[in-house]
Amino acid sequence: MSIPLTLNFVAICIGIYILKSYISKRASNPSSLPYPPGPKPKPIVGSLLDLPKEESWKTYASWGKEYGDLIHFTVLGKHFIVLNSSRVATDLLERRAHKYSDKPVTPTLSMSDWLWAFSNMPYGEKWRRYRREFHQQFRAEKNRNYRPIMSQRARQLLRNLAGNPEQFVSYLRHYAAAVIMSIAYDYDVASQDDRFVYIAEAAVNMLGHCTFPGATIVNTLPFLRHLPGWLPGMGVKRYTEECRKLTLEMRHAPLELVRKRMASGVPSDCVAANLIDRFSARGGTLEENEETITDVAAMAYAAGADTTVSALTTAFLAMTLYPEARMKAQAEIDKVIGTSRLPGFEDKDSLPYLEAFIREVFRWRPVAPLSIPHVVMEDDVYEGYFIPKGTIVNTNLWAMQQEESMFGDEPEKFKPERFLNPDGSLNDRFPDATFGLGRRHASCAGRHTGFDTVWVGIAHVLAAFDVSKAKDEAGNEIDVVEKYVDALVSHPLPFACSIMPRSRHAETLINELLPLAAADEVKI
Ligand code: HEM
Numbered sequence: 001m002s003i004p005l006t007l008n009f010v011a012i013c014i015g016i017y018i019l020k021s022y023i024s025k026r027a028s029n030p031s032s033l034p035y036p037p038g039p040k041p042k043p044i045v046g047s048l049l050d051l052p053k054e055e056s057w058k059t060y061a062s063w064g065k066e067y068g069d070l071i072h073f074t075v076l077g078k079h080f081i082v083l084n085s086s087r088v089a090t091d092l093l094e095r096r097a098h099k100y101s102d103k104p105v106t107p108t109l110s111m112s113d114w115l116w117a118f119s120n121m122p123y124g125e126k127w128r129r130y131r132r133e134f135h136q137q138f139r140a141e142k143n144r145n146y147r148p149i150m151s152q153r154a155r156q157l158l159r160n161l162a163g164n165p166e167q168f169v170s171y172l173r174h175y176a177a178a179v180i181m182s183i184a185y186d187y188d189v190a191s192q193d194d195r196f197v198y199i200a201e202a203a204v205n206m207l208g209h210c211t212f213p214g215a216t217i218v219n220t221l222p223f224l225r226h227l228p229g230w231l232p233g234m235g236v237k238r239y240t241e242e243c244r245k246l247t248l249e250m251r252h253a254p255l256e257l258v259r260k261r262m263a264s265g266v267p268s269d270c271v272a273a274n275l276i277d278r279f280s281a282r283g284g285t286l287e288e289n290e291e292t293i294t295d296v297a298a299m300a301y302a303a304g305a306d307t308t309v310s311a312l313t314t315a316f317l318a319m320t321l322y323p324e325a326r327m328k329a330q331a332e333i334d335k336v337i338g339t340s341r342l343p344g345f346e347d348k349d350s351l352p353y354l355e356a357f358i359r360e361v362f363r364w365r366p367v368a369p370l371s372i373p374h375v376v377m378e379d380d381v382y383e384g385y386f387i388p389k390g391t392i393v394n395t396n397l398w399a400m401q402q403e404e405s406m407f408g409d410e411p412e413k414f415k416p417e418r419f420l421n422p423d424g425s426l427n428d429r430f431p432d433a434t435f436g437l438g439r440r441h442a443s444c445a446g447r448h449t450g451f452d453t454v455w456v457g458i459a460h461v462l463a464a465f466d467v468s469k470a471k472d473e474a475g476n477e478i479d480v481v482e483k484y485v486d487a488l489v490s491h492p493l494p495f496a497c498s499i500m501p502r503s504r505h506a507e508t509l510i511n512e513l514l515p516l517a518a519a520d521e522v523k524i
Contacts, residue, residue, distance in 0.1 A: 012261045028379050033386035036081060037067040046074035049483050054486055057369040057398035060084060061380040062397060070385070076220045079391040083372075086433060088399045092382065093374070093442040094253075101442065104375040104392050106219040107209040108236065112243035114203075116251065117302050118297045119372055133278075133296045134445045137271045143448035145207050147283065147345045149454050153178045154460040155342070155513050160466065162510045165499035169313055171246070172457075173201070175309040177301075179453050184300040185254040186261075186270035196254050200301045203246035208306070210239060251298040272297040304446050306489045310367040313492055315458045318361055319467035320480055320497040322414045326467065329357045330502065339505035342460040345452070356464070357417035358455050363431035364414050365406060369398035369490055371436055395442070400433040407431075412470045464506045470496040 010102040021176050029202050050073075052059035063245040064084035069084045083089040092100050108122050118130035136142070161168060169491040175195045178189040189197055204465055210216055216236045218224045229237035258272040263394040275296060279289040319326040332353040342352065382385070407429065408418040421427050435450075436443035444450065461467065468475040480497070484490045501507040 004352070007224065012097050013091055017326055018392065025187055030389055033381060034077070035384075036070045036072040036385040039063060040454075041074050046078075047075060048075045051075065051496075052486075055369075055484055057396050060370075061399040061402070064396070070382070072385070072391075076093070076217075078220050079388055081391055082394045082396055083386060083400045084396045086403060086406065086437075088382075089400065089433075089437050090397050092380075093392070093437045096380065097442070099380050100374055100379050100393060102375045102377045104373055107222045107225045108216060108240055109207075110164055110211075111225060111237070111240035112207065112210065113247050114207050114243070116247075116291075116297055117399055118295070119299070119303055123377070129292060130296055131445060131465060133275065133292060134299060135273060136278075137296070138300070138449055140448045141450060146179075146449060147452060147456070149182045150179050150456045151344055153182070154456045158342075158464050158510055159513050160502065161461070161499055165370040166496075168316060168497070168499060169309075169494070170420045171310040172316070173305075173309050175457055176305045176312065176453065177201075180301050180308070180449075181254070182270070183257050183449070184271045184297050186268045186273065187257060196250070199246050199253070200250045200305065201367060203243055203250050204302055204306050204489075206239065206243040206246070210236065210243070215523055219524070233488075241262065250301070251294050253293055255297060257307045262324070271300060280350075288448060300446065303444075304478075304516055307367045310489055310491045311361055311450070311454045312457055314365045314367075315358070315361045315461075316481070316497060317412045317482065317492050317495060318357075318364065319462075320469055320495070321482065323468055325357060325360075325414060325416055326462065329354050329462050330466075333459070337463070338418045339503065340509075341511060342463050343456075344454050345456065347459075348455070351459070352420060352424060353462050354459055355426055355455075356416035356450070356460075359419045359429075359431055360414055360416040361454065362434040362451070363401045363418075365492070366397040366431075366434045367486065368517055369484070371395040371397050371442070372488070374442060383403075395437065397433050397436075401431055429467070464501060464510055465499050466499050468500075470498045 039050055041047055044517060050412065060071065060082045061084060064082070069085035069088045071084065073080050075375055083092060099235065103120050105115065105120075105122060107113055114120055118127050118134070121127045121130070153175055156178070157171055160171040160174070164171075169498070174189065174197075177194070177200075179190050181196065183189045187196065217233060217238050224234070225237070227234055229235070255272055258270065258276070261268050262273060262276065272293065275293040279293055282289070332351055333343055336350045337347055343354070347357065371394070374395070376387055376389055376391040376393060379387070379389050401407065402410060408415075419427055419429050435447040469480065472478055478496050480495045482495075483493045485493060501510060
């Protein structure tokens with residue numbers, strides 16, 4: 001097909017698509033109820049040109065101030081709503097979970113072969129089975145068994161930071177990957193260029209960038225996926241093909257290692273081995289069991305590594321920008337534990353300020369500010385507004401964590417005190433929404449592991465290092481621009497900080513870790 005012909009074809013298809021959307025809207029909304037308020041759509045494209053490109057959750061929150069807690073807009077005939085408050089999100093995602101628990105199967109998800117991941121799966125029997133199995137492996141009591149792995153890796157993190165502090169983000173990535181790969185596959189991540197980590201990181205990263213609202217036109221006009229890959233704007237085809245190869249290897253390669261280990265009689269204590277044992281003692285078809293084992297184990301890294309890195313990096317940003325909060329957490333550690341050892345999980349209940357600090361990390365900058373998109377499973381009417389089946393639902397977790405009625409004043413600021421009573425004990429607040437909403441249908445299945453990995457990693461860092469603003473050659477503090485990447489899992493844009501051992505005691509502690517961790521030291 002020549003290019004003008006192809007463009008005519010696209011124009012005709014867009015016309016048909018919009019006409020179809022109009023007719024189906026009339027059919028399913030016979031009382032002609034209004035959609036929820038939102039920005040005025042432009043002809044044909046709707047709000048396509050108004051979609052925010054940077055920190056979109058902030059723009060959606062500001063639209064919320066103008067239009068209300070529930071906003072609606074269309075992009076090329078496709079309906080979107082944004083839930084801007086915990087009241088509306090609880091009403092729809094929890095109380096009406098039977099209508100709001102589906103996930104949109106976007107063309108890019110199937111093109112890149114990511115539908116095996118139950119975070120992206122339509123609501124149904126398979127999702128329930130995967131979720132149940134995953135829960136068995138990561139529920140609160142089971143998660144306690146993983147704490148020694150986290151502590152061991154946190155010590156390695158300190159050693160690595162002492163050696164090359166400028167590379168702190170790479171070491172945080174290594175720490176998160178080492179914890180989750182050890183839990184999932186009893187696999188020791190290599191000190192550098194680990195193949196499994198490379199594949200999984202690349203696949204997750206590609207997923208995050210091609211499913212985000214407005215990321216690619218193919219998700220709005222699915223028929224475009226049938227156009228040839230060489231056409232302008234169709235690079236998504238090559239992109240998703242690359243992603244497909246990565247996800248395939250990510251799911252199968254580490255599991256093969258576990259099977260080989262088990263076959264040669266080497267005991268293996270990890271999620272994959274537990275699943276293999278559980279399923280070998282059970283009925284069900286071989287194919288179905290194999291698929292469940294492969295996908296549930298792979299889900300741990302897919303959902304658990306990048307999210308944890310985001311929270312860890314936010315903690316470093318908070319330590320850099322809010323020295324008073326960092327120093328208060330350090331003073332508490334020194335008072336309760338002293339300076340001759342590192343904090344561990346056994347100290348958790350005696351360190352309320354530290355706990356408040358970590359809660360604030362999760363509240364202040366939610367890891368997935370717009371959560372994973374959901375899709376409306378049948379037409380709905382809420383507070384007099386019509387929400388058609390198929391509408392994509394973005395939950396503005398960032399806006400919910402800014403609610404003053406829930407978290408007190410100055411929500412933009414990092415203030416661990418919002419989680420403390422006047423006497424310094426912990427209050428009942430918790431940044432729950434960071435992990436999604438509801439007990440099951442719209443919530444994180446690995447929250448205990450995520451929280452604990454961040455808790456012990458940052459507890460170690462606070463005990464050993466002062467993280468503060470870096471200085472230039474003239475001794476002036478380097479300003480930190482506090483901005484986040486617009487993606488499903490959002491990270492701070494790169495920033496410089498200084499990471500120095502806090503004292504001679506701390507230096508001694510880190511040096512004592514040398515024999516423990518030297519073999520593992522990560523060379524970036
Ligand atoms: C470190 C901080 C973490 C945060 C803030 C976080 C947050 C979230 C959020 C917001 C969702 C979307 C819920 C929804 O609306 O559907 C989610 C889903 C999920 N998370 Fe996490 N997560 C974290 C760590 C982890 C870890 C470590 C694991 C694995 C061990 C994990 C496993 C999952 C899974 C499997 C889902 C999909 C649940 C489903 O669709 O049923 N997460 N997470």
